[in-house]
Amino acid sequence: MNNRRFFSLNDYFKDKFNEKIYKVSLDGGFTCPNRDGKVATGGCLFCSESGSGDFAGNKTESINSQIEQQLNLIKDKFPTGKVIAYFQNFTNTYGEIKHLRKIFYEALAHERVIGIAIGTRPDCLPDEVLDLLSEINEKYFLWIELGLQTIDEKVIKIINRAYSTDVYIDAMKKLNLRNIKVVTHLILGLPEESKKGTFNAALLVAREKSWGIKLHSLHILKATPLARYYEKQKFKVLTKEEYIEMIVDIIEVLPKDMVIHRLTGDGKSEDVIEPLWSLNKRDVLNGIEKELKNRNTHQGKKE
Numbered sequence: 364m365n366n367r368r369f370f371s372l373n374d375y376f377k378d379k380f381n382e383k384i385y386k387v388s389l390d391g392g393f394t395c396p397n398r399d400g401k402v403a404t405g406g407c408l409f410c411s412e413s414g415s416g417d418f419a420g421n422k423t424e425s426i427n428s429q430i431e432q433q434l435n436l437i438k439d440k441f442p443t444g445k446v447i448a449y450f451q452n453f454t455n456t457y458g459e460i461k462h463l464r465k466i467f468y469e470a471l472a473h474e475r476v477i478g479i480a481i482g483t484r485p486d487c488l489p490d491e492v493l494d495l496l497s498e499i500n501e502k503y504f505l506w507i508e509l510g511l512q513t514i515d516e517k518v519i520k521i522i523n524r525a526y527s528t529d530v531y532i533d534a535m536k537k538l539n540l541r542n543i544k545v546v547t548h549l550i551l552g553l554p555e556e557s558k559k560g561t562f563n564a565a566l567l568v569a570r571e572k573s574w575g576i577k578l579h580s581l582h583i584l585k586a587t588p589l590a591r592y593y594e595k596q597k598f599k600v601l602t603k604e605e606y607i608e609m610i611v612d613i614i615e616v617l618p619k620d621m622v623i624h625r626l627t628g629d630g631k632s633e634d635v636i637e638p639l640w641s642l643n644k645r646d647v648l649n650g651i652e653k654e655l656k657n658r659n660t661h662q663g664k665k666e
């Protein structure tokens with residue numbers, strides 16, 4: 364990590380590719396078994412209408428056109444560099460294997476795409492999908508993203524995650540066996556979640572050898588089941604100070620080589636009901652840096 368207090372995705376890209384890499388978010392036209400009734404209905408409590416991919420491309424367009432459109436949006440700050448094509452919305456391995464193969468390879472065929480990232484659920488990784496991912500992983504740069512969010516049984520029910528933590532552990536074993544990189548998502552500040560609960564979830568993610576982690580605060584977004592739940596329950600929302608303290612506690616126990624993809628979230632500002640402090644990302648990140656410095660600590664210090 365040299366002088367860095369934590370190992371960010373940008374640091375990883377610089378180490379690996381020796382250049383800055385952007386991500387472009389795509390919509391592969393999927394739904395989710397937690398919405399269409401296969402495992403449950405209603406979806407996760409916090410999931411937005413777009414399947415937690417509010418900045419992604421338009422699913423009516425081909426993958427290639429979505430990449431072009433997303434590149435066009437960043438052309439001024441990033442005119443020529445390489446990108447990761449990120450299949451973000453809904454469950455991106457929940458579909459016909461022929462369709463998965465087609466869209467993943469279509470993305471990889473784009474001249475500026477250096478690799479792909481695929482967001483999915485751990486209960487949507489049957490062997491034929493794992494075989495396809497292995498095949499891609501052998502030739503290209505690939506990671507999979509899994510939304511674990513919590514390991515507290517009570518909270519799992521409240522957020523309607525609709526798979527057990529054992530399913531995540533099993534998926535991690537299968538993916539690690541195939542050397543496929545995994546990024547695990549955790550949300551801080553879920554209803555009824557204790558600080559210790561979140562901390563224990565981070566320990567599990569480290570134990571299961573996730574290659575990377577995404578951490579962010581719960582965003583209560585307008586027109587989501589969570590907004591209605593919040594209206595009724597008025598559960599406690601984390602303060603910025605509590606959030607920063609929890610994040611630094613977690614950074615200290617993560618392995619030094621785990622890539623930290625995110626330390627704060629991204630919600631469309633006009634949709635965020637709470638916590639409003641999360642809209643000032645720079646301020647949150649500065650607070651985290653300051654707390655790391657004050658404690659004179661770093662990632663892996665308490666590994």
Ligand code: SF4
Nearest residue numbers: 395397406407410453
């Ligand atoms: S698994 Fe993902 S896409 Fe499905 S409901 Fe939950 S957050 Fe939304």
